[in-house]
Amino acid sequence: MQTPSLLIGYLLALLATVVWSGNFVAARGLADAPIEIAFWRWLIALVAILPFAWRSLLTSLPLLRGQWGRTLLMAFLGITCFNTFIYQAGHTTNATNMSLLATTSPLVMAALARLFLRDRLTRSQLIGLCGAFTGVLVLVSRGRLDVLLQFHFTSGDLWMIASVILFAAYSLLIRYRPKAFPQTAFLALLIALGLLGLVPALAAQAVLGGLKVPSAGTFGALLYIGVGASVIAFLSWNLAIERIGVIRAGIIYNSVPLFASLEAALLLGEALTVPQCVGGLLIIGGICYASLGESLRLRLEQGNRSARP
Numbered sequence: 001m002q003t004p005s006l007l008i009g010y011l012l013a014l015l016a017t018v019v020w021s022g023n024f025v026a027a028r029g030l031a032d033a034p035i036e037i038a039f040w041r042w043l044i045a046l047v048a049i050l051p052f053a054w055r056s057l058l059t060s061l062p063l064l065r066g067q068w069g070r071t072l073l074m075a076f077l078g079i080t081c082f083n084t085f086i087y088q089a090g091h092t093t094n095a096t097n098m099s100l101l102a103t104t105s106p107l108v109m110a111a112l113a114r115l116f117l118r119d120r121l122t123r124s125q126l127i128g129l130c131g132a133f134t135g136v137l138v139l140v141s142r143g144r145l146d147v148l149l150q151f152h153f154t155s156g157d158l159w160m161i162a163s164v165i166l167f168a169a170y171s172l173l174i175r176y177r178p179k180a181f182p183q184t185a186f187l188a189l190l191i192a193l194g195l196l197g198l199v200p201a202l203a204a205q206a207v208l209g210g211l212k213v214p215s216a217g218t219f220g221a222l223l224y225i226g227v228g229a230s231v232i233a234f235l236s237w238n239l240a241i242e243r244i245g246v247i248r249a250g251i252i253y254n255s256v257p258l259f260a261s262l263e264a265a266l267l268l269g270e271a272l273t274v275p276q277c278v279g280g281l282l283i284i285g286g287i288c289y290a291s292l293g294e295s296l297r298l299r300l301e302q303g304n305r306s307a308r309p
Contacts, residue, residue, distance in 0.1 A: 009243025013252040016237040021259030023229035033212045034087030035198065035205045037222070042079060042195045044226025046188070053188035060185050063178040070176055072193060078170035078234070079194020084201075085163035092156035101160040103136045103257060106250035108168040113246050116172060125247060128286045132254040135282025139257050143275025171246045174238050183242075187235050251287055258283045 064071055089098060106129060113119035177186050205211060240249045258280045 005243050009240045010248070010252065012236040013240035013244065013249040014255070016233040016240060017253055017255050018259050019228045019233040019236070021256050021262075023225050023233075034084055034091075035201050036212050037087055038080075038084040039195070039198045039202050040222055041083070041226045041230055042191055042198065044222060045230035046191045046195060048227045049184065049188045049191065049231050053182070053185040056182045057185040057188050060178075060181045061189075063181050067176075067178065070173065071189070074170060074173045075190040075193035076197050077166045077173070079190055080197035082163055082166045082170060084198070085159045085166065089156040089159035089163065092154045098156075098160055100136070101157060101164060103133065103254055105164050105167055105253055106247075107133075108164055109171055109246045109250035109253075112168050112172050117175075117246075119245065119247055125251060128288070129251050129254070130286070132251060132283045132286030135279040135284075135286060136254055136257055137279070138275055138282060139261060139279025141275070143273070143278070168246075168250075171237070171241055171249070174241050175246070177238070177242075183235060183238055187231070187238060191230070255283050255287060 086098070086102075110119075110129070177183070202211070237249065240252075261280070
């Protein structure tokens with residue numbers, strides 16, 4: 001039986017996934033200036049979160065004594081590099097490659113959790129993960145085998161693979177936040193440190209090629225990814241990791257392409273196809289089985305033992 005804490009954890013991971021899915025829709029026209037977009041995104045996020053976090057942030061800083069190295073690494077991986085690498089990947093690879101590579105994150109998370117935390121995938125989680133990943137393949141390829149067969153690596157794919165590894169590592173490290181350090185304040189600190197990490201790259205961009213100032217037409221998208229995908233989603237994800245662990249949260253992350261397709265259909269008028277619907281059902285079924293299968297199996301075993309004379 002799922003405890004309230006686990007249920008809240010699943011819902012938080014789902015919320016983060018839904019918001020991040022909208023990030024793909026909102027950021028479609030923003031990938032031509034990855035450093036600038038990343039900088040403005042996190043600057044907006046910092047402005048949005050500081051009014052709610054600055055007091056507890058200042059009082060909690062002493063808790064990081066002896067842990068600054070790990071905290072700086074979290075900020076560098078999750079804030080400075082992760083999404084910047086995704087924007088950079090968009091220059092030389094297509095959406096299909098990016099979606100396929102992004103959904104390998106749960107596999108990388110599971111591998112790192114097994115290697116460093118000795119966490120293991122249960123049989124239900126493994127089956128559910130395979131089912132969800134199959135759904136991703138069907139959804140992203142739109143049911144066409146030739147799309148998968150034509151997959152070939154570009155330099156953008158390498159950026160995407162790097163972002164997947166960084167996100168998995170960040171998800172693993174976030175568990176080491178000092179328990180007494182409030183989540184909102186800790187995220188504000190990571191954003192501030194990660195934003196500072198972008199300054200050298202921004203300065204280099206200004207010297208080498210000049211900077212692009214966001215237009216009025218892109219402000220809405222920047223506001224969404226700055227507040228929604230940066231503050232709400234990251235805070236929800238960090239809280240989910242705390243409650244259900246990196247493996248369970250990673251399996252739910254597989255639903256990013258599903259929600260991105262649904263949001264594109266609702267907001268951009270893109271048509272939903274039969275393969276996308278089939279893939280979506282496989283993703284939902286895989287996630288449900290991975291989340292509930294072990295609990296249901298244990299209840300059945302208990303029921304069978306109770307029924308024995």
